[in-house]
Amino acid sequence: MNKSSLVELSRVIPGLLMALILLSGCSGDKESNPSRPNILFILSDQQHYQAYGLQDSSFHTPSIDELAHQSRSFSHAFVTAPQCSPSRASIYTGLYPHRTGVTGNTGSINADGSRITGLRKGIKTAGGYLKEAGYYTAYIGKWHLGPVNEHQAEYELRAFDTVKGGDDTTDEEKTEKALAFLMHPPKNQPFALFLNYREPHDIYDFGGKQPPQPSPELEKGMALPNSFYREDFATKPAAQTQYMEINPARRFLDAGENTWKSYRGYYRQRVQHFDEQLGRILQALKKQHLEQNTLLMVTSDHGDMDAQHRLVFKGPFMYEQLVRVPLFIRLPKSIQGLPPGTDDGLTNNVDLLPTLLDLAGVKVQGLDGKSLMPRLTGKGVSRQEQVVSEYQNKQKWNHPLRMIRTPAYKFVDHLVGMDELYDLKKDPEELHNLVNTSAYTPILKKLARDLEQWRSRTMDPFHNLSATDPEGRRITPGTEPEL
Numbered sequence: 001m002n003k004s005s006l007v008e009l010s011r012v013i014p015g016l017l018m019a020l021i022l023l024s025g026c027s028g029d030k031e032s033n034p035s036r037p038n039i040l041f042i043l044s045d046q047q048h049y050q051a052y053g054l055q056d057s058s059f060h061t062p063s064i065d066e067l068a069h070q071s072r073s074f075s076h077a078f079v080t081a082p083q084c085s086p087s088r089a090s091i092y093t094g095l096y097p098h099r100t101g102v103t104g105n106t107g108s109i110n111a112d113g114s115r116i117t118g119l120r121k122g123i124k125t126a127g128g129y130l131k132e133a134g135y136y137t138a139y140i141g142k143w144h145l146g147p148v149n150e151h152q153a154e155y156e157l158r159a160f161d162t163v164k165g166g167d168d169t170t171d172e173e174k175t176e177k178a179l180a181f182l183m184h185p186p187k188n189q190p191f192a193l194f195l196n197y198r199e200p201h202d203i204y205d206f207g208g209k210q211p212p213q214p215s216p217e218l219e220k221g222m223a224l225p226n227s228f229y230r231e232d233f234a235t236k237p238a239a240q241t242q243y244m245e246i247n248p249a250r251r252f253l254d255a256g257e258n259t260w261k262s263y264r265g266y267y268r269q270r271v272q273h274f275d276e277q278l279g280r281i282l283q284a285l286k287k288q289h290l291e292q293n294t295l296l297m298v299t300s301d302h303g304d305m306d307a308q309h310r311l312v313f314k315g316p317f318m319y320e321q322l323v324r325v326p327l328f329i330r331l332p333k334s335i336q337g338l339p340p341g342t343d344d345g346l347t348n349n350v351d352l353l354p355t356l357l358d359l360a361g362v363k364v365q366g367l368d369g370k371s372l373m374p375r376l377t378g379k380g381v382s383r384q385e386q387v388v389s390e391y392q393n394k395q396k397w398n399h400p401l402r403m404i405r406t407p408a409y410k411f412v413d414h415l416v417g418m419d420e421l422y423d424l425k426k427d428p429e430e431l432h433n434l435v436n437t438s439a440y441t442p443i444l445k446k447l448a449r450d451l452e453q454w455r456s457r458t459m460d461p462f463h464n465l466s467a468t469d470p471e472g473r474r475i476t477p478g479t480e481p482e483l
Contacts, residue, residue: 036360037294037334038185038190038193038294038332039192040295040296041195041352042278043300045196045198046301046302048320049075049320052271060268061271066282072337075343076344077325079301080096082322083302085116086102086392088142088301090368091353092353093119093126096350096460101119102119108396111466117146119150125154126192130360134189136156136185137156138158140159141169141196142196199271199277205266206263207263212251212262214258218265218266222264227431228260228308228310230431235432238417242469243317252312291332291333294332295332295356297355300325303321303322305317309430318403318420319430320430337376338376347375347384349369350369352369354371370382370384386404388454397469397470397472399414404451409421410430420433420435423440
């Protein structure tokens with residue numbers, strides 16, 4: 001057998017195997033209500049809120065653009081944390097990271113030397129709630145929430161990449177598994193399929209594993225954002241400069257503009273790769289006539305700096321490019337809702353699970369989020385006035401901070417070092433830190449007070465945390481270096 005035949009066979013076999021698994025796994029006699037809508041939840045990795053063609057024409061994303069025209073698009077959707085593990089923990093539990101125990105990426109080290117291993121014992125994820133409610137639950141792709149052992153039973157079809165929650169399959173393989181599922185959905189019960197892609201997280205391959213090099217193909221026609229030229233870090237926390245001095249960001253320190261443009265071009269390639277997979281799923285929903293009774297939700301776990309503020313990837317900062325993501329929700333045709341359009345109100349990804357549970361008719365007490373169903377149907381519409389995000393560490397570097405964001409302002413409270421305050425109406429690019437501007441003192445005090453009330457309400461241990469330098473050495477507030 002030649003090489004091309006082997007490659008083709010390798011693509012077909014996963015789908016065939018998945019179809020066999022589904023045929024054997026969907027034959028249960030569980031009592032359920034098949035009239036309830038199916039759920040298809042799709043998660044990209046590291047896609048910021050402007051990373052699609054309708055927002056930025058330098059992105060080629062026909063599938064996302066098509067979905068946006070069919071959906072309620074939440075233009076101010078935020079994440080609870082600008083990192084994979086804590087944000088995903090919030091998505092799948094409806095709780096803030098400090099309540100899930102996943103306050104940083106799994107495997108990272110807290111200032112006290114303890115390691116973040118995964119979700120706290122006893123915490124249920126989306127599959128657990130929906131399975132109990134009669135849904136056939138399926139999970140495909142990246143987990144990244146620690147060992148999956150305790151949660152395997154929550155998903156009747158399990159295609160975790162590894163037992164430890166790693167990501168060892170390609171996005172094409174994930175799509176093949178999802179297509180196999182959609183070709184043979186359960187006949188006597190609604191399904192909830194959670195499909196977790198890797199892209200555009202592979203942006204780290206540019207400058208992460210090899211020193212970044214300019215590419216004429218990638219930089220062609222690519223411009224750098226205004227904040228790339230105007231950011232001087234003089235009034236910003238020292239942590240932002242420190243971040244650029246450690247791997248993998250340090251490889252960009254001496255990079256020329258052509259390299260930065262190539263980085264942006266490569267990011268757009270990775271987003272396009274995700275868009276291609278999404279397109280295959282959208283076509284399958286249409287072909288299998290599943291649009292009539294399937295809610296589709298597409299979002300991302302966090303963003304990427306994309307050269308904004310002369311920063312790369314993600315780190316200890318709360319700029320819009322990092323904490324604001326796309327969110328598209330397309331109601332099934334069987335549910336009467338608002339027409340496709342934009343909802344510019346604030347929302348946070350702790351709201352996603354309550355929304356799915358509300359759709360399924362499941363009532364759960366004690367979650368941190370609020371259902372978005374009123375904003376999807378226009379019945380009892382409620383808007384949020386504030387959202388909060390949190391950050392703890394990167395590997396062994398602990399730099400805890402909290403962000404509170406309103407329609408007009410953003411306050412970022414750093415446990416150590418300089419805080420940040422931005423007037424988003426006058427300064428949407430977040431170039432001017434107003435934390436020491438006396439005219440904004442009343443606003444600063446109100447936001448700090450609101451953030452303190454949130455801490456008290458959610459039992460956030462922020463004031464009891466410790467900070468370290470990038471090497472993991474503990475530091476005392478007031479003694480850290482500052483610009």
